[in-house]
Amino acid sequence: MKITLTVAIFLFTSVLADSTTEDVKSRLKQSKDKCQLDPKTAVDQEGLQKYISSKGKEPAPENIGPHVLCVSKEMKWQKTDGTVNKQYLKERLSLIEKDAAKVEQFLKTCAVDKDSEVETAKNLFSCYEKHVSTYN
Numbered sequence: 298m299k300i301t302l303t304v305a306i307f308l309f310t311s312v313l314a315d316s317t318t319e320d321v322k323s324r325l326k327q328s329k330d331k332c333q334l335d336p337k338t339a340v341d342q343e344g345l346q347k348y349i350s351s352k353g354k355e356p357a358p359e360n361i362g363p364h365v366l367c368v369s370k371e372m373k374w375q376k377t378d379g380t381v382n383k384q385y386l387k388e389r390l391s392l393i394e395k396d397a398a399k400v401e402q403f404l405k406t407c408a409v410d411k412d413s414e415v416e417t418a419k420n421l422f423s424c425y426e427k428h429v430s431t432y433n
Contacts, residue, residue, distance in 0.1 A: 328371035338367035362415040369418040379414025381421065 332338040337360075344358035358364075369375045376382050386408050390400045407424035411417040 324372065325368075328368045331371055332364055332367035335367070338363045340364045362419060365422060366415045366418040369421060374421055375414065375418060379417060380410050381408040381417060383408045 333340070340358040340360045344356075345361075347355045348357050348361075366375070366379070370377065370379075373382055373385050383404055387400060387404060390403060391397070394400050394403075407421060409417070409420065411420050
């Protein structure tokens with residue numbers, strides 16, 4: 298996957314999480330740190346840095362899917378059962394995008410449950426990255 302999921306996580310977080318930059322950084326750091334503590338969701342930091350530096354040209358770290366899912370759940374983008382938390386996303390998007398039709402289009406296009414909760418998390422981040430410029 299050529300999308301830098303970690304960068305997408307940061308972009309997604311900066312818009313959908315709390316309103317101040319410091320709140321966003323704090324919540325993202327807490328979520329990432331918590332996910333790094335669990336061997337099931339931790340990613341190799343060196344591999345992650347190579348992936349980020351290459352803008353997705355290098356292979357993603359082996360555990361990127363579970364890591365992204367963990368961060369997504371910690372940030373409340375997905376519910377504990379792995380389904381998209383559409384109400385939460387709608388509330389957060391509505392804070393930055395006043396056009397309800399654009400919010401609904403994003404939800405219809407991006408906030409879609411996939412075959413697995415990991416694929417759902419990856420889709421949320423990659424889809425948002427495609428649409429982020431329309432909200433800036």
